[in-house]
Amino acid sequence: MPLGTLDRAPPPFFKQGPSALSKLMVCSALALFLMVADARFRITQPLRAAIAAVLYPAQWLAMRPVVALRSAGSYFADLGQAQASEATARRQLVEQAQRAVQVEQLTLENARLRDLLALRERSPVAGMAAEVLYDAADPYTRKVIIDKGLAQGVAAGSPVIDANGVLGQVTRVHPLVSEVTLVTDREQAIPVLNTRTGARGIAYGEPAPHGAGGLELRYMAANADVQSGDLLTTSGVDGVYPPGLPVARVDRVERRPDSAFARIACHPQASVEGARHVMVLQPLGAQQMPPRPAAPEDATPAQKRGARR
Template sequence: MPLGTLDRTPPPFFKQGPSALSKLMVCSALALFLMVADARFKITQPIRYVVGLVITPVQWLAYQPVQGVRLVTGYFESLGEAQRSEEQARKKLTLQSQRSNQVEQLALENARLRKLLDLRPRLTTESVPAEVLYDAADPYTRKVIIDKGLAQAIEAGSPVIDESGVIGQVTRVHPLISEVTLVTDREQAIPVLNTRTGARSVAYGDPAAHGGALELRFMAANADVKPGDVLTTSGVDGVYPPGLPVAVVERVERRADSAFARIVCKPQGLVDGARHVMVLKPVSPQIPPRPPAEEPTAAQKKGRKAAPPPPGAPQ
């Protein structure tokens, strides 16, 4: 066979083409060119739009099983939570029904005793329903904004409660909205009464605690306070009506290096989650004014003895 007819090309296995370094340099230069061109001239923007338009249905279809699992899981979780909430609501309704029957009987007895002792009638408190719109913008305070203001006869200093207890006090009133300072704010203080012992004290806001709390300050280290004690408004400040739930004693710390105990209380009201509240009228306008001091009569002035002069004074 003539040698000129032989195929001298190497088999495909031995074909190498350009070297790997040359391919890397070409691909790097092309990538750099595309990045600069895209950043400068947006040449790949239409391609992105087209690719995004084509891939969107595929992404939506691929996400449907995950979304379905989430919906099923969320349904069963919400169902369980709704059942637990219904059970708690039923228990609370039964307890409130029992208490309401007792309250009616106690109110009747109280009215009869007050008439018997010729005491003035108990103060009545008017209320205005309101809804919490949003939290105040100041992150260093604990305040919320409600949808009632001067147009609804809201007054500064009015107590604000929810279905569980006191949550705060109106501190600023605008024509259509009002600012409520929560009981957990550091500037808020409320006179309270320990329902177990009858001792009066003042609860101060403690926003540094987890979730916000109240603290009974200036209580002696040997004070009769225990975890679980219920604190209600004492009514001595002329703002809060007496008997409103305020907090429950959560922790009592008695230290040997301090004459006062540190008493941490948990608010009864939904301070962080209240949506619908009641704004009460301050009770101070209903309290009779203090009688003026009586002037001494002439006989009393004449019968008074002159005070002796201090030692060393000229006679």
């Protein structure tokens, strides 16, 4: 190898250059110059804009997972809030519907009680309000149980009315409840008066196998003046029911040539199937009926004994 081709320069390890302190001072001065120049003249603004435009797609791709996670969290949070709001709205709707039903029921009960009190004002005897608890268990009778008994002063035989008319009669009294036999029971009979003609009669209960049943005006002559639509009220001659209480209205009149009596079917005025609030009246009794007239002084002993009877 020729000697002229040999590299006589020292290897890089042994090269001598600026010291580290000199390089630090030069770089610091250059950085300070660039910062001052950028702050005063904004010489690096175009470079920054170009770098931001080049790096924006990479930034956008890098942010997609973060944005997706945030969106998913927000979606589930909104979904939970929407479900909770829906549940609250449904509960409030049910409560409002229940309140509306209660208001409607209270309004209806108020109207019935007002009608009942108005009917009570026309009655000459005292009474007390009661509520129907349930129907009697015997399917062959027409009876209901009310929430008043001996403790409240209910007596056997007391008439029971609702807002429309006579409902029945108390037939059994217990300490806290009483049994009321309805006017449609086959064992029930009420002396009635035809308000159109003034004719008296007796209405008997006629229970139906399926339904509320009705009444039958018995022992009326075939040529009696009774028409459909006639109103029958209590006559008051039995000493139990006050006079003038609505009992029933005539439905149809059947006059058969082979019978001396007409068959007269009536439907009760009271709500025998749906009564809830009723009024228990005190029986008229002998003490509330007019006293028997005294016998004259010049009457014979037999006449006086008849008068006392």
